[in-house]
Amino acid sequence: MELAGERALLAVGGSTVELYWMDTGVLEDAAHFACAYRSLSRGRQRKVDAFLFMKDKKLSLGAGLLLRQGLAAHGIDEQEAVIAYGENGKPYLPYYPDIHFNLSHSGGMAVAVFADTAVGCDVERIEAADLPLARQFFSEGEYRYLAGFPAGQQRDAAFYRLWTLKESFVKTIGAGLALPLDAFEIVIMAGESGGKHEQIEVRQNVDPAARYLFGEYCFGGYSVSVCLYCNRYQKKCEWCLNEQMDQKVCYHERVTRTCITTEKELILMAACSNNRPCPCTFDCPRHGRCCECVAHHRDNNEGVPGCFFSAEAEATYDRSIEALCRDRGIL
Numbered sequence: 656m657e658l659a660g661e662r663a664l665l666a667v668g669g670s671t672v673e674l675y676w677m678d679t680g681v682l683e684d685a686a687h688f689a690c691a692y693r694s695l696s697r698g699r700q701r702k703v704d705a706f707l708f709m710k711d712k713k714l715s716l717g718a719g720l721l722l723r724q725g726l727a728a729h730g731i732d733e734q735e736a737v738i739a740y741g742e743n744g745k746p747y748l749p750y751y752p753d754i755h756f757n758l759s760h761s762g763g764m765a766v767a768v769f770a771d772t773a774v775g776c777d778v779e780r781i782e783a784a785d786l787p788l789a790r791q792f793f794s795e796g797e798y799r800y801l802a803g804f805p806a807g808q809q810r811d812a813a814f815y816r817l818w819t820l821k822e823s824f825v826k827t828i829g830a831g832l833a834l835p836l837d838a839f840e841i842v843i844m845a846g847e848s849g850g851k852h853e854q855i856e857v858r859q860n861v862d863p864a865a866r867y868l869f870g871e872y873c874f875g876g877y878s879v880s881v882c883l884y885c886n887r888y889q890k891k892c893e894w895c896l897n898e899q900m901d902q903k904v905c906y907h908e909r910v911t912r913t914c915i916t917t918e919k920e921l922i923l924m925a926a927c928s929n930n931r932p933c934p935c936t937f938d939c940p941r942h943g944r945c946c947e948c949v950a951h952h953r954d955n956n957e958g959v960p961g962c963f964f965s966a967e968a969e970a971t972y973d974r975s976i977e978a979l980c981r982d983r984g985i986l
Contacts, residue, residue: 658682658687658690659677659720659724660675660677660717660720660721660724660765660767661676661677662674662724665870665872667870667881667883668868668885670770670771670772670868670883670885672768672770672774672870672881672883673728673768673769673770674766674768674872674879675721675724675725675767675768675769676721676764676765676766676767676778676874676879677717677720677721677764677765678763678764678875679714679716679717679763679764682716682717688716691716691720692716694720694723695719695733695734696719696733696734696735696736699715699716699719699733702715702719710763713763714760714763714765715760717760717764717765718759718766719733721758721765721766722756722758722767725756725767725768725769726756728769729751731748731751731754736748737749737750741829743830743831743832743833745826745829745831746758754769754771755769755770755771755772755774756768756770757775757776757827758776759778759822759826760778761779761877762779762877763780764778764780764875764877765778766778766879768881770883772883772885773827773828774827774882774883774884775822775824775825775826775828775881776823776826777822777823777879777880778819778877778878778879779815779822779878780815780876780877781811781815781877781878782811782815783811784801784806784810784811784813786801786802789801789814792837793817793821793836794837794839796840796842797821797841800813800843801814801817812878816843816871816878817843818878819871819878819879820841820857820869820871820880820882821836821839821841822880823880823881823882824839824841824857824859824867824882826882827867827882828861828884830861834861838859838861839857839858839859839860839861840857840858841855841857842855842856842858843855844856854951855869855871865884865885867883867885868882868883868885869881869882870883948960952974957974958975958976959974959975959976959978960974961974963979964978964979965982968982
């Protein structure tokens with residue numbers, strides 16, 4: 656019997672993450688367990704053998720089956736794949752640098768994710784929120800966010816949402832237990848449509864120049880979070896010399912521009928000294944930080960921020976690059 660997990664595609668920013676999951680209850684049957692065990696590499700079998708209790712063996716075996724399924728989708732045989740481990744134990748494929756994966760399991764559920772850049776995932780079964788634990792391991796802002804929910808299902812869901820978001824970030828950067836959970840902060844902000852379309856950011860000093868995007872999924876009483884390293888700015892813009900670039904902004908002919916190099920677009924930016932009042936009326940930590948603001952909206956397929964337009968052009972709600980150029984007299 657060939658056992659396989661469920662599969663979904665998550666849109667995270669401009670990238671697609673492959674998400675696989677499996678209820679390991681299907682491995683209760685001894686024959687199914689033995690067949691699945693034999694189908695995996697000796698390395699995964701040793702991981703299964705290392706656990707004492709059958710519940711943990713099934714979770715490890717389930718994660719291995721999802722790994723095999725995801726690798727097969729990329730034309731890789733799990734039994735032949737070479738898997739190496741980073742300094743803090745994060746697995747990677749040294750012969751396939753453009754294929755990244757991560758595994759997680761909790762309760763009776765195993766999860767795997769695959770992406771074309773560094774990725775981390777975490778799954779947790781939603782149970783009663785532990786406020787003392789949150790007080791100990793969450794940042795002050797995260798604790799306030801959690802405490803703002805009434806006790807019960809809403810707070811329980813919020814607790815495990817924060818927990819999986821934090822763990823997914825830790826796993827993406829490969830820090831393991833070396834990074835305390837209160838050393839960075841997950842910020843969840845309401846979107847622009849009556850609280851819908853929430854936006855998630857991480858405030859961290861581990862790699863301040865990097866950007867991380869998040870995706871979420873829920874099923875059967877479990878919360879799943881995915882964190883993706885955004886490599887949008889890693890390629891050299893053809894307009895810029897190396898010495899003219901930093902990670903997000905280049906200066907070409909004395910005009911400040913943002914290089915969004917995956918689409919080879921140049922967005923003419925407003926002159927910004929970082930101390931002028933920002934006209935945006937939404938509650939957002941990017942006020943006065945135009946480069947981050949543009950990148951955030953572009954990554955979420957939201958065009959250019961409205962505050963870059965004249966009042967007349969802004970009133971049309973056309974946030975496209977073409978509309979911005981017309982408003983500036985470029986087209």
